Amino acid sequence: MDILIKNATIITCNAQNEVLKGDILIRSGKIARIAENIDLPVYEASSVKIIEGKNLIALPGLINAHTHCGQTVLRSFADDMPLYEWLFEKIFPAEEKLTKEIVYFSSLLGIAEMLKSGTTMFYDMYFHEDMTAKAVQATGIKAVLSRGLQTDEKESLRLDETRELIYNYSSDRIKVFFGPHSIYTCSYELLEKVARLAQEFKTGVMIHLSESENEVNTCYERYDMSPVKLCNQAGLFDTVCIAAHCVYVDDEDIEIMAEKDVSCVYNPTSNLKLGNGFAPVYSMISSGVNVAIGTDSAASNNNLNMLEEMHIASLLEKGVYRLPDILNARQILKMATANAAMAAGINNTGVIQEGFCADIVLLKADDINMLPCYNPVSNVVYSSNPSNVYATIVDGQILYMDGKLFTVDEEALVKEIKSIEKYLKEGI
Numbered sequence: 304m305d306i307l308i309k310n311a312t313i314i315t316c317n318a319q320n321e322v323l324k325g326d327i328l329i330r331s332g333k334i335a336r337i338a339e340n341i342d343l344p345v346y347e348a349s350s351v352k353i354i355e356g357k358n359l360i361a362l363p364g365l366i367n368a369h370t371h372c373g374q375t376v377l378r379s380f381a382d383d384m385p386l387y388e389w390l391f392e393k394i395f396p397a398e399e400k401l402t403k404e405i406v407y408f409s410s411l412l413g414i415a416e417m418l419k420s421g422t423t424m425f426y427d428m429y430f431h432e433d434m435t436a437k438a439v440q441a442t443g444i445k446a447v448l449s450r451g452l453q454t455d456e457k458e459s460l461r462l463d464e465t466r467e468l469i470y471n472y473s474s475d476r477i478k479v480f481f482g483p484h485s486i487y488t489c490s491y492e493l494l495e496k497v498a499r500l501a502q503e504f505k506t507g508v509m510i511h512l513s514e515s516e517n518e519v520n521t522c523y524e525r526y527d528m529s530p531v532k533l534c535n536q537a538g539l540f541d542t543v544c545i546a547a548h549c550v551y552v553d554d555e556d557i558e559i560m561a562e563k564d565v566s567c568v569y570n571p572t573s574n575l576k577l578g579n580g581f582a583p584v585y586s587m588i589s590s591g592v593n594v595a596i597g598t599d600s601a602a603s604n605n606n607l608n609m610l611e612e613m614h615i616a617s618l619l620e621k622g623v624y625r626l627p628d629i630l631n632a633r634q635i636l637k638m639a640t641a642n643a644a645m646a647a648g649i650n651n652t653g654v655i656q657e658g659f660c661a662d663i664v665l666l667k668a669d670d671i672n673m674l675p676c677y678n679p680v681s682n683v684v685y686s687s688n689p690s691n692v693y694a695t696i697v698d699g700q701i702l703y704m705d706g707k708l709f710t711v712d713e714e715a716l717v718k719e720i721k722s723i724e725k726y727l728k729e730g731i
């Protein structure tokens with residue numbers, strides 16, 4: 304059904320950073336018109352859903368640019384430890400127990416959480432990624448998916464799975480990238496191979512890059528260069544490349560990333576929680592690097608709430624650089640919307656603009672924690688929380704409204720997750 308949102312405060316995230324007051328007409332999944340007042344002809348009025356937006360803020364759907372949705376069932380499974388201990392001693396062994404069915408329900412759980420907190424698209428790397436793709440199809444959210452790749456005896460099997468994902472699931476709502484996990488789990492030869500394949504399949508790459516000091520030190524020991532230089536040399540930057548983390552990048556790395564159009568995904572909570580530090584985002588942006596924002600997974604964050612992630616992203620950089628005027632609310636919101644779409648080479652979402660996909664979030668502007676409102680963008684970034692989300696709309700479909708998910712049976716999902724929790728508690 305087409306939708307007319309009336310009298311809303313519209314944060315466009317367009318190039319002019321316009322904030323408007325007015326109406327948005329959604330037709331056939333696209334933003335058909337934005338105007339101060341849109342009157343529908345009488346014969347059309349009954350077939351259009353009208354949403355009174357007087358007390359609503361409309362913004363582009365948030366894009367979680369780095370997560371592992373299939374890992375949501377490992378929320379609170381391993382906390383308060385450094386990355387390598389967390390990953391190699393706790394997470395990798397636990398992941399051995401995750402069946403296809405578990406990854407499906409885990410993905411549903413993650414998607415439900417994201418829809419409830421205003422996310423309309425997410426970029427993901429995991430195994431059994433076909434199950435995440437099925438959960439994406441079932442719920443109506445959008446995603447850029449990748450099968451995580453590593454070097455071991457199953458390396459070529461995983462590449463085959465990526466090809467299958469591309470053939471079976473690529474659509475208007477799903478893009479498939481190659482997902483080399485990191486420079487410490489992939490051989491140099493695999494990185495080179497992935498670079499060639501991504502070009503052959505005309506797609507992109509997502510990788511964990513320069514996340515910890517350990518990663519950088521071992522990279523220098525093994526290859527005598529930084530992880531960024533290694534990826535560049537392997538050809539990974541000759542295609543669309545999304546680099547998650549980039550905590551330990553120096554000026555030369557940043558220069559390479561800017562020149563090669565490599566996008567960074569800033570995951571402040573995960574970086575803080577795993578004790579890795581903070582990414583020099585302000586320096587990257589000042590050098591022309593495109594930066595988006597991600598939550599990483601519920602096993603390292605421990606939530607998939609992009610509203611919270613935007614808030615922390617802004618505060619952390621201000622504090623670290625001791626510059627309160629950097630990464631202002633407008634910039635942060637752009638990172639979580641337009642910049643994220645740009646990172647994956649997607650040019651029809653991330654902005655509220657005529658002709659673009661109707662991927663829109665409506666926030667309640669009259670909730671107690673959102674008042675008063677001298678600046679709606681500030682209130683979104685610094686004050687909002689998921690309880691303020693009124694509706695999450697993807698391609699013009701209302702997937703969440705007024706506390707109800709329309710494509711997820713929440714009660715059944717809760718039951719499934721509790722039984723998975725029981726099984727994992729017994730088995731691990």
Ligand SMILES: CSC[C@H]1O[C@@H](n2cnc3c(O)ncnc32)[C@H](O)[C@@H]1O
Pocket residue numbers: 371374390394395398428429430450451452453484485511514573599600603
């Ligand atoms: C091989 S599928 C993806 C793989 O990545 C793991 N993972 C999740 N978060 C992180 C992180 O912050 N750094 C490195 N690896 C991470 C996840 O557990 C999967 O095994």
Ligand SMILES: [Zn+2]
Pocket residue numbers: 369370371511547599600
């Ligand atoms: Zn990650």
